[in-house]
Amino acid sequence: MQPALLKLKGRILYSQSREIVHNVLMFMEEEARNGICSIPVENAQFRTTCATGVLERSIRKIKNEAKDTTKESGLLFSTPNKQPKRKIMFQH
Structure with missing residues (x-):
């Protein structure tokens, strides 16, 4: 895996x-300082x-969304509630 x-x-x-990157960094640094994993790796x-x-519910949704994507299209995630851009027609 890349x-x-x-x-x-x-x-x-x-x-x-x-x-999110900062949160992960702080979590990993805290575990490194303590010398142990505060939460079992199995969880x-x-x-x-x-x-x-x-x-955790959002993480489950993201995990399921990743499962549903095909290998051909690659791993692409949608943005919830994102509306497609519409063409604006100007009247003269």
Whole structure:
């Protein structure tokens, strides 16, 4: 599996993504300081919740969305409630 960092190379990380990266970094640094994993590695979804600050239900939804994508299209996630851009018709 290719590291996520390489998959995001050249892409802009906006504030929400940066906040999640910071949360994960703080979680990992805290575990490194303590020398132990505070949450068992077998409980991956809960660890992800603690590391990212994202609700466990949202993580399950993201996991299921990733399963539903085909290998041909790659791993693309939708943006909830995003409306397609409409052409604006001007009247003269």
